[in-house]
Amino acid sequence: MAETYDADVIVVGSGALGSNAAYELAKAGKSVILLEAGLRIPRWKIVQNSRNSSRRSDYNRPYPDAEWAMTTESEEYLENTGSFALRPGMLKLVGGTTWHWAAATWRYLPADMKLKSTYGVGRDWPISYDDLEPWYQRAEEALGVVGSDEQDQSGQGGPAFPPRSKPYPLPPEGKTYMFQRLEARLSPLGFNFIHEPNARVTKPYDGRPACAGNNNCMPVCPIGAMYSGGFHADHAEAAGAKLLTDATAYKLEKGANGKIVAVHYRTSKGEDVRLTARYFVVAAHGLETPKLLLMSDVANSSDQVGRNLMDHTGIGMHFLADEEVWGGRGAVQQGGIFNRRDGEHRREYAAIKHAIANPVPNPEVAKRLIDQGVLGPELDRRIRDEASRWVEFSTVFEMLPHPTNRVQPHPTKRDALGIPTLTVHYDVDDYVAAARPHAEADFHTFVKGMNGQLIDISEGWQNRDHLMGSVIMGADPKDSVVDGDCRTHDHDNLFLATTGVIPASGVINPTLTGVALSIRIADTIAKEV
């Protein structure tokens, strides 16, 4: 008798990656169940919470942080044991963490994906840029990416690069005045300014309105011009997928022949449910995905699950330019300086990306002035003057994968469901440390070029919320968790849709690549189911 299943495919996690995979599979006629630990929350409520927050710089604040679906907002949720407190922003609700991302949607460079063979450090991906290119295109169409087709995104000042099979789905937004002024004065010094492709649409697209410059992308776009995973959770449902909220997966059940046979989830009321399927996709975020695998003793014959954790560890800088540049008009970030994104220096030190941040600067400017004791009418005058000249750079470094940087289920702590919380061990490596003086030298040149006044360069290191490496992709089952198709080496019917598969971090934000890989996973599964 033929076996019966609850679904052809179960996808765990309704973030951008899980929802895109679920949508593609449902569209291909497969029966799909999408499990989501959190709830569905309407946009207006999040916007309201964001306006009413006493800590608007904390992007998690407007979102739920339930004891049964904890986020990094809870101190109890994540214990750091290394020298750096890796505490990335993350959310648990339908749509996942892209509710409060900044929607930068870059492609990796061919050399990023062959780091070891090109520069002798880190690891190679088992697939090449050309292998992934068609799915990059589909991911860009799914997310509504705006971009310039004419720039060398490697930052080396050459012709358009990397190669594309089709133009970007949407034209880029106009350059902010601040960007124009920085570019006009710093590019003669040799700095290559590159437009940042992003998923904030410039024309109505897929039910979303054009970006109007609300300048609130992080923590929430009030009008939905910016992409978030919730759009594809909705699309997946409309295409026939069954979305179950308040459903935290806590165990993958192993069967015969290295197959996964079921997933177990628990609700906030303590109900336990077992669901079976032919195929499973775990898309539960870069830290929660390895946790689920480790709790289930699954996919870990290499002992690499949870290891090789990378973030784009960063630093930042503020200065006042000598002219009015008026940051804060448009979206919260736009592009940046990419000279050190690629090149021979990567043999010695990390690639570097300098992004120009563009939030309305008044909160930071006003706080700084009040702390300095400026009061009365002088305060208003100085806020206007400094806000008009305020420039912020947010810089990231390329991290290398180290097995000692790892996430694990906490040995003793449990959440309200009785499920382990997380422990993370993270040390910033010498490769990044060696890059820092070069980034700081650039900072000083930027300030000089704008005849500016340096306010600060951050001390220590900063989180950048880009999780990679934790279920690392590779050709060799002995030192990696998934193969080039994101299929676990140990289980034929278990795929991982997470930025955690990325084996070489480069300096670009990883989510577009994650979505491209997820759509590719869906195509692979659709052929086999």
Added chain:
Amino acid sequence: MLAGIGGVAFLAGSGFSVDALLAQAQAAKPSGAFLHASRFVTSAPLTDDVAVMRAWTQLSTLDREFPRAAERLSAAITSSGVQDMAAFLAASVSKDEALLATARTITAAFYLGFTGRPPSEGHKDTTGFVTFTGALMWRPTIDATVIPTYARGGTNFWVNPPAGTPVPRGPRSIPEWQGSAHSSNSAADRAGKV
């Protein structure tokens, strides 16, 4: 909400229950002295009674001495006879550090729109919401930048500087992305002919 003010750890060991303090503060309307001092130091009418109430409740809860400090500041303003904050700051009374500290606390609450200090690390804090759109920090640039979440222009309004921005030597606004070198560094621009 208590969690919003985050006062539990802060007040631990003070011998006071946070709930009792909050109830006490909530029962009392903002003192006349607080309102007077707040309007004076911010030069703003502060007509949003709910925001004023929030600021008062939270500041009095965070610091039990605050109501007395506000009274001192209000009395000092009155007795100095000065008409506005600029004159106050120029007068000898402003040498009093304690008075200035109270003025700063009040200014921070109404300019930044929250009370308390966010910690540099960790997620628990003493901050409390006062107002968002009413935060006075937006006021000096309201013609130029939006209060986030409230867009005013259409797509690409940001290509041009706000009205009145001095024209710098350099390129005109260029809305297209055509590669950095030629888009904003034309020979004409470099010659400063714009």
